[in-house]
Amino acid sequence: MSDRITAADVAKVARLARLDLSPQEIERMTAQLDGMLEHFADVDALDLADVAPMTQPFPLVNVFRADVVQPGLDRDEVLAAAPAAQDGRFRVPPTGGVEG
16 A cells, blocks of 8 residues: 555544544555545556547537427316415425414
8 A cells, every 4th residue: 555545644534524433444444545546646647648639528519409499288277186276376284383
């Protein structure tokens, strides 16, 4: 294991995140995080000078459906099926102790 990250670093971050890690968990997390940092160092060592930066690996265009106005449900029909309606709206029980 290298000195990229120490058990003390992991313990401090765990404490800040309010995680109660056992000594065995701290040891395992330290090894796992050190392995990740080692991999990142390998990636950093690559010569990428001739590689064009990209923000999206696939050439995507707007993938959303067209915003087309369509007829909705009939208000009177929907309210007729509601357990309670009042003044053209759904009547729901009060929340937060506020009576209406």
